[in-house]
């Protein structure tokens with residue numbers, strides 16, 4: 034299935050994106066995955082690093098439903114560095130209680146060893162699993178870990194791949210099993226084959242689709258034979274394994290094979306221990322390096338190392354893509370280069386982990402390279418045959434089983450006509466230098482067939498499509514426009530490539546009618562798919578054309594002339610294709626100008642794709658950052674809401690305490706009223722006759738014991754509870770609040786620890802103003818005051834009244850109310866009337882005094898409680914600010930930063946659009 038560049042992949046939670054490659058390999062453009070275990074975070078991983086954010090650990094919550102890379106399916110091939118050592122060891126060695134072994138492995142993987150192969154030996158699956166886990170923790174990501182034969186264990190420990198014997202599982206099955214067990218991996222598992230014969234080597238590298246081979250060489254193996262039968266034909270890396278490198282003869286043999294083109298050797302732990310450094314050096318730098326072939330290899334390796342910076346194009350730099358350029362055009366190319374470099378810079382800053390940027394870098398560096406004609410099509414459609422027919426020689430192998438397993442570059446070389454020199458490059462590309470003159474002007478690229486069940490080959494081709502200046506889509510006449518061709522075509526269209534169709538094997542049609550039907554069918558459908566008015570399609574018979582060409586003596590003619598001079602039917606159709614392709618090379622024709630436009634457009638289109646992917650990504654991140662900011666602000670203001678809520682709850686506490694005071698006040702007043710009765714003869718006589726010497730009123734002690742004391746202790750208890758309620762609610766709310774920040778943005782490291790400490794202190798502050806108020810209120814003093822007030826009222830009332838008044842007052846002892854008291858007194862003693870008549874007023878005064886005292890206490894308590902509340906909540910708000918502000922600043926700065934990035938991307942988008950228009954108007958320059 035081809036996944037649209039921007040359509041969601043339902044099977045994954047990854048974002049488009051960004052995954053890192055093995056550090057030792059040269060990554061093909063790729064995107065790095067985010068850590069999906071981390072929920073929602075300030076999303077910074079793919080964008081330029083944020084000041085406050087540890088971007089390596091930061092993940093975003095917008096990691097839903099996105100394609101993993103810009104390539105369909107989203108997988109990447111691991112790549113093998115050569116020359117290299119493969120360390121072979123057994124689980125017994127790893128589990129041996131010997132730290133030295135692990136140290137040796139540790140040193141080895143940080144030095145020359147790029148692949149470690151673990152075999153179980155006699156050990157059980159359990160032991161092998163344990164050894165693999167241990168080994169993985171030692172190797173980390175410094176080398177690939179392969180498990181010998183055990184796909185299940187490789188999958189269980191998430192190893193890089195498996196090494197299979199030539200009798201083992203088919204590579205495709207092993208690769209699929211591993212992929213199935215780790216659906217989140219974005220890197221295809223490595224499948225290596227252990228082979229002993231040249232046939233097995235060829236088989237494994239061709240139809241099996243292995244990533245590299247380990248070739249077991251015995252004492253009787255002839256190096257030259259091996260080189261002729263295997264090295265020349267196998268395009269994937271070959272590592273040599275001998276019985277014992279300690280054996281001088283075998284060591285020399287391995288060394289010799291390295292010189293002759295092997296990619297490295299397999300070594301054991303003991304051998305690593307045994308060899309001094311200089312012996313290993315000898316393997317890689319000594320004679321090996323002085324050998325011409327090795328030189329070429331190390332050059333290509335060096336070149337590979339600089340792919341990203343120099344020219345992502347393997348092989349020596351060719352002639353400039355545009356010959357005889359006029360100054361204006363030269364200036365245009367320089368201008369384009371400058372804009373593209375600016376685009377690279379902007380995209381890289383916007384999405385530093387977007388591996389696909391190397392596509393653009395390569396394309397920019399290829400502006401000086403010849404035109405890149407890329408041949409694609411399903412396996413067996415005749416791609417190699419079309420190339421051979423075009424070049425007039427059987428340079429490439431053809432066959433009914435998939436034969437092209439690597440990207441094969443055909444470049445010009447001034448060698449003898451029949452000699453071709455090929456180099457294998459560790460990034461999965463194979464370069465052949467051919468003497469075909471047309472290659473001076475264009476590089477032809479043969480790609481592995483699509484629709485192969487081998488993902489690796491399909492991936493190689495997909496990865497190469499964006500680099501193409503022109504895509505030649507070869508369709509086989511026996512299956513015109515299959516479903517997978519349609520899918521692949523759609524993928525090509527995403528990169529906006531110019532596609533020319535070749536309907537090969539047209540000799541298979543019975544008659545012209547059938548051919549016409551097929552052409553109409555393909556054209557109609559291709560038009561719809563490519564949304565194009567015109568579709569270029571050439572029906573050919575590549576096999577026939579080549580045979581025809583080969584049957585014509587060369588007679589000093591160039592290929593083009595030869596093909597045009599060939600008059601038989603087989604080549605007549607093919608010559609239309611040739612004419613078309615040759616017209617591309619002629620700068621004076623419209624197709625020649627088109628060639629220039631296509632070449633110039635290739636990097637622009639890649640830039641547009643990457644730009645649009647980054648814009649989409651950054652817009653989403655920006656959206657996420659805005660949501661983060663809203664969330665932070667909401668969280669901060671949620672504290673104010675909490676305080677309002679607390680305020681209403683706090684008033685119910687206040688009400689409770691005030692009603693307690695009120696009740697007490699009512700009880701005291703009631704007591705005062707019942708005590709201040711004229712009929713209260715006991716008191717009257719006691720106060721009037723005994724004066725100050727009278728005993729304290731029993732009512733006073735009852736007032737204190739039964740009313741005031743219990744009220745005070747109840748108030749104190751309530752105030753204590755109120756304080757605890759306030760404190761615990763605040764602490765709980767505070768820590769919930771802090772936690773919600775920490776949980777939501779786990780990886781954010783709060784810049785100042787000091788402010789965090791201050792914040793925590795604030796929550797701990799205890800407030801006991803209310804308790805102090807109530808403690809300051811003395812029950813003893815209040816009771817005493819009460820008694821004094823009562824006493825005073827009686828003394829003032831009765832002090833000058835005399836016996837008549839008193840006896841009159843006796844009458845009142847049987848009368849229940851104050852009014853009746855007064856009436857009786859008035860009747861009995863006109864002299865005491867005045868004093869008596871003032872009694873109610875005095876009593877009222879006492880009551881008022883009681884009321885005032887209680888009100889004052891209530892007010893004090895209310896104020897204290899309010900103070901306590903506001904101090905505590907102010908602290909809470911301050912705490913909220915101290916905790917929330919750094920998050921708020923961070924979210925704000927992310928929004929600002931991402932908005933800026935978006936603006937920068939828009940600016941470069943405008944420039945690219947203008948450039949595109951200028952390219953389209955190029956003919957005006959001429």
Ligand SMILES: Nc1nc2c(ncn2[C@@H]2O[C@H](COP(=O)(O)OP(=O)(O)OP(=O)(O)O)[C@@H](O)[C@H]2O)c(=O)[nH]1
Nearest residue numbers: 412413414415416417418431432435436437482575
């Ligand atoms: N009948 C007929 N057969 C052809 C023609 N061209 C190629 N073939 C045959 O088709 C088969 C595949 O040809 P290749 O050129 O190897 O096809 P390919 O697309 O390069 O194959 P892979 O690289 O494996 O994907 C071979 O057996 C060719 O002989 C043609 O024009 N007519």
